[in-house]
Amino acid sequence: MKELLQVYFILGSNNTDRDPLIVLEEALQGGVTLFQFREKGDHALQADVKVTLAQQMKELCHRYNVPFIVNDDVSLALDIGADGVHVGQDDMSITDIKKRCPEDWIVGVSATNQSEAEKAVADGADYIGVGPIFGTNTKKDAKRPIGLSGVKQIRAVAPSIPIVAIGGIQLTDVIPLMKVGADGVSIISAISQSEKPMQATQAFARHASYFHQGM
Numbered sequence: 001m002k003e004l005l006q007v008y009f010i011l012g013s014n015n016t017d018r019d020p021l022i023v024l025e026e027a028l029q030g031g032v033t034l035f036q037f038r039e040k041g042d043h044a045l046q047a048d049v050k051v052t053l054a055q056q057m058k059e060l061c062h063r064y065n066v067p068f069i070v071n072d073d074v075s076l077a078l079d080i081g082a083d084g085v086h087v088g089q090d091d092m093s094i095t096d097i098k099k100r101c102p103e104d105w106i107v108g109v110s111a112t113n114q115s116e117a118e119k120a121v122a123d124g125a126d127y128i129g130v131g132p133i134f135g136t137n138t139k140k141d142a143k144r145p146i147g148l149s150g151v152k153q154i155r156a157v158a159p160s161i162p163i164v165a166i167g168g169i170q171l172t173d174v175i176p177l178m179k180v181g182a183d184g185v186s187i188i189s190a191i192s193q194s195e196k197p198m199q200a201t202q203a204f205a206r207h208a209s210y211f212h213q214g215m
């Protein structure tokens, strides 16, 4: 699981002005290790348009042997045969999801502090998304940034669960984040808003793998 978290790309149709399928394919060619479909916020697609995009993105990910995760929408994830879901603290509980969903599903949870992280571990989450690390414009209701120290504190109470850092992350943040205990980084705009998503992803992959070799 920790290897999958190295370069965790997240994309929804409103995170880019381009065709999201083209952006996704370029990022996959650059070495994305895990992908999350997150269709939220202004102009988010709904209903069958959203389902169609999700199915197309899933097929694309599977062509590159990358697992396809759906944010929040457990029913959509089940309907299209996703590889798992990512839920927030106030979404469906992990235990309920684990009951309803395939045994081999990846179930990730957001955590922004030590108690949320401890709860996620107790509930059996497969990984936790820790953040927002830095300020971000991508998520309207993001909480106050927790910085590198926030990751360090969470790793102190959750020594073995896979942790991916998220929120305002740029290339130069990768190695410092891994040094304080993250197993990988989750990125939206640094890749989706890049003029060259493939090259941007390659750079993130190089930094993340460099650190892993170093360990």
Ligand SMILES: Cc1ncsc1CCOP(=O)(O)O
Pocket: 131, 132, 133, 135, 136, 137, 138, 139, 142, 166, 167, 168, 169, 186, 187, 188, 189, 190
């Ligand atoms: C979904 C989410 N959760 C915490 S911050 C964030 C948005 C991250 O987007 P970006 O990588 O563009 O800052």
Ligand SMILES: C=C1C=NC(C(F)(F)F)=NC1=N
Pocket: 008, 010, 036, 038, 071, 086, 088, 108, 109, 110, 128, 129, 130, 164, 165, 166, 186
């Ligand atoms: C709010 C979120 C927090 N973390 C993550 C992930 F990086 F996948 F763990 N995804 C989200 N959608």
